[in-house]
Amino acid sequence: MSERRDERRDGDFVDRVMRQIATRPLPRRSWWRRLVGAREVTVTLRFRPATWALGAAAVAALTLVVARPHRGATTVAVQQPATRAAEAPRPDEAPLPTLVRFALAAPAARAVSLAGDFNGWRPDATPMVRGPDGVWKAEVPLSRGNWSYSFVVDGKWVEDPLAERWRADGFGGKNAVVRVGDVPAMLGSARGG
Amino acid sequence: MYPGRALGRTTIATDGDEDTDGRVVERRAIEAVLAGERAAFRVLVERHHRGVQAMMMRFARNGADAEDLAQSAFVAAFDALGRFDVEQRFSTWLYRIAINLAKDHLKSKKRTETALPDDEVPEALFAGRIAGTDEATQARQRQALVERAMSTLSVEDREILILKDLEELPFEEIKALTGRPVTALKIRAVRARARLRAALEKLAPREAL
Numbered sequence: 001m002s003e004r005r006d007e008r009r010d011g012d013f014v015d016r017v018m019r020q021i022a023t024r025p026l027p028r029r030s031w032w033r034r035l036v037g038a039r040e041v042t043v044t045l046r047f048r049p050a051t052w053a054l055g056a057a058a059v060a061a062l063t064l065v066v067a068r069p070h071r072g073a074t075t076v077a078v079q080q081p082a083t084r085a086a087e088a089p090r091p092d093e094a095p096l097p098t099l100v101r102f103a104l105a106a107p108a109a110r111a112v113s114l115a116g117d118f119n120g121w122r123p124d125a126t127p128m129v130r131g132p133d134g135v136w137k138a139e140v141p142l143s144r145g146n147w148s149y150s151f152v153v154d155g156k157w158v159e160d161p162l163a164e165r166w167r168a169d170g171f172g173g174k175n176a177v178v179r180v181g182d183v184p185a186m187l188g189s190a191r192g193g
Numbered sequence: 194m195y196p197g198r199a200l201g202r203t204t205i206a207t208d209g210d211e212d213t214d215g216r217v218v219e220r221r222a223i224e225a226v227l228a229g230e231r232a233a234f235r236v237l238v239e240r241h242h243r244g245v246q247a248m249m250m251r252f253a254r255n256g257a258d259a260e261d262l263a264q265s266a267f268v269a270a271f272d273a274l275g276r277f278d279v280e281q282r283f284s285t286w287l288y289r290i291a292i293n294l295a296k297d298h299l300k301s302k303k304r305t306e307t308a309l310p311d312d313e314v315p316e317a318l319f320a321g322r323i324a325g326t327d328e329a330t331q332a333r334q335r336q337a338l339v340e341r342a343m344s345t346l347s348v349e350d351r352e353i354l355i356l357k358d359l360e361e362l363p364f365e366e367i368k369a370l371t372g373r374p375v376t377a378l379k380i381r382a383v384r385a386r387a388r389l390r391a392a393l394e395k396l397a398p399r400e401a402l
Contacts, residue, residue, distance in 0.1 A: 010242065013260065017238050017267045021231060027274040029227050123224050155220065155279045 029157070031173045054107075054133065097141035098180050102149070104160065107134025109153045114138045116149030116175075123152040148175040215240070219283045226274055234274075238267055241284060245291050251355045252295035254340070262298055266291035285369045292352065292370060299348045342392035350385035357382050 102114050112128040118140055119125035128136035128151075136151075148167055151158040163176030218236060225233035245266055249259035269290050270277075277286055343351055356367045357378075364375045371378070 013242055013246070013264070014235060014238050017242070017264055018232070018235055020264065020268050021234055021271050024268065024272055026229060026231060027227060027272060030275045032276075121228050124221060 031169075097143050099139050100142050100147075100178060100180060101137060101139045102128070102151075102160075102178075103135050103137045104128070104151050104153070104158070105133075105135045106151075106153055106158075109136065111154055112136040113152045114140065114149060115152055115157075117147050118142055118149070121150075123155075123157075142178070142180045144181040146177050146179050148177050150175055216282075220279055223274060223277065223279060223283065226271070234267075234271055237270075237283065237287075241287055242267070244284070245287065248288060248291060248355075248360070249295055251359055252292075252299060252351070254344070258298065262295050263291065266294050269294065282369075285366075289370050289372075292356075296348045296352060299351065338393065338397055339389075342389055342396055345392045346385065346388055349381065350388055353378060353381045353385050354389060358386070 104112060106112055109130075112130070113123050114126040114128055115121045115123045126138050126140060128138040130136050146165070146167070148169075149160070151160060159174070160176035163178075165177040165179060166174045167177045169175045219240065222233045222236040242263060246259060246263040249262040249266070250256070253259040253262055266287065270287050273290070277283070343354065346354070352371070353367070356362050356370065357364070362370075364378050367373075367378050368375050373381075
């Protein structure tokens, strides 16, 4: 009986807090928290020189495996029907999503995931898988456009050190951007070169 | 008797004794709030409100103040969530906010309230003990006396006595909560106890303490 009363009182308290919170502006991750995260990442990556040769080999191997050219070292467009490369897409045709591979060399990390426009920036939505070479990978189907993203290494937000494009995040920081859309051109140039 | 007891002991997780699942749940809730899901904050309130309320009972002298403080602590934590470092323990961060609010509350009370003159100490407080009533009454009276003596101490003295002697937290944890080095905390604890003893002797000189 009194237990039930306690529960009700507890519920009241929680409800009161939640009602108050409903009137507050939403908290946003502060820009310096992101910066601090990024700086700590440098510490994570500081192991890289020690495994420099291994890392270089891993990147080389990755490039070979993927067998696709890419401008950024870490984001690689890998899948689009090859035939589409030659033909201009018809405007009335919905473009097929491109499978984009994201990769980050972080041999010392325990968990790496990917967050971005495509998954609502939820850090748990897209976990990455660690390869034996310490390179974490995830593939995400993306439609044409510019997509901001960030890595989450052991709970810290980490900018892609090798991103080819950046966009201001509105909090004084910046987010890496991968551009999807000129894949056919890239594939074409790959064949040419 | 401290009303805080009714709510159970404050539990501030120490290293290693908090379940990993709990931390994962909290981390997800925090990330969800930061991603715009305001309602996810409920998880954090539900997990910690009893402990925060119990702790606030130690600082505030009545239930209404304690509840207001606990509520303010959660709202302040919500507002500041963007600055929370997920590597830190959420409970430690939250209690730190709550304790700071409680200290501010005590300081503002000290400014507005003047202590009761000694002759206004309720006589019944001592009469019962001298007459030798049952143990429960004695304990309650002793507790009331300690509370009175506590209210004459500085906010910092009360903080260390609450955290160390009432909550019985290890110094390492108090360090995490207050941001002060352990040595300084130990010195403060010794001095605060001496000052509390002196205050008690002043309030109840007939009692050998």
